[in-house]
Amino acid sequence: MPEMPEVETIARKLRKTIIGKRVSEVQLSGLPLRRPIPASFSSLLQGRTIRRIHRRGKYLIAEMEPRAYWLIHLGMSGRILYFPGTGEKVAHTHAAIRFTDATEMHYRDHRRFGLLAVYEAGSLGEIPELKVLGCDPLSARLSGEWLWPQLKQSRQTVKSFLLDQGRIAGLGNIYVLEALFHARLRPTRRCNRISKGEAVGLARAIAKVIGQAIRNRGTSFSDFMDSDGELGDYQTHLSVFQREGEKCRRCRSDIRRLVQGNRSSFFCPGCQK
Secondary structure (H helix, E strand, C coil), rough: CCCCCHHHHHHHHHHHHCCCEEEEEEECCCCCCCCCCCCCCCHHCCCEEEEEEEEECCEEEEECCCEEEEEEEECCCCCEEEECCCCCCCCCCCCCEEEECCCCCEEEEECCEECCCCECCCHHHHHHHHHCECCCCCCCCHHHHHHHHHHHHHEHHHHHHHHHHCCEECHHHHHHHHHHHHHCCCCCCCCHCHHHHHHHHHHHHHHHHHHHHHCCCCCCCCCCCCCCCCCCCCHCCCCCCCCCCCCCCCCCEECEEEEECCEEEEEEECCCC
């Protein structure tokens, strides 16, 4: 599932390719995604020009002129691909956006858990999906001073806390587990048992892991590629995720796996006590 570093990677690529382009045609597959694509989607995009590309958590937002916001969420398997000419509409292409310069952008999603919508809102803060999002991992606000009071008030496991998009927007299973490894915190640790010093270390670990993942264009296992069709490379830097039974690169203990909330958690029993 694409997480925040993958979405940030796509946003940075799209800022170089589609800003200033005017939409001339929109073709849809007619199939629903996470929810049906609104009937007004095509008419709201046609004739508008892309002025900015934003990212909020795992959402991509194209700010259009006249004022509107085109919202994209990749769900489990969504892909955005940019073509300097006409792109081939292969299976699972649910939206093909053609620009007046004859370039195209396609949205593909074989599991159809993604989201496409257009809002004629006055600001990003008025968009329902974005209103409920918490602190961004790239924000200066995400510090130990901010995080520790949040943790003290919760009896959740720290993994569940970090996956809550209303608290920190954009973290998913991969980067939560990697950050917890670098912070030396086990995924099952209760939030209210975490000290201030550990909270500071966790905030730093999140920033470190996210920064490294973005520099490596995200993590690619099966689905993710950026808008140019390039795979990410962070999977070669993972410390614990999907490394069950392998040796920890830090202490040489065997990486273990447990299940939390129907999802796998990976950790080092030597480093994360």
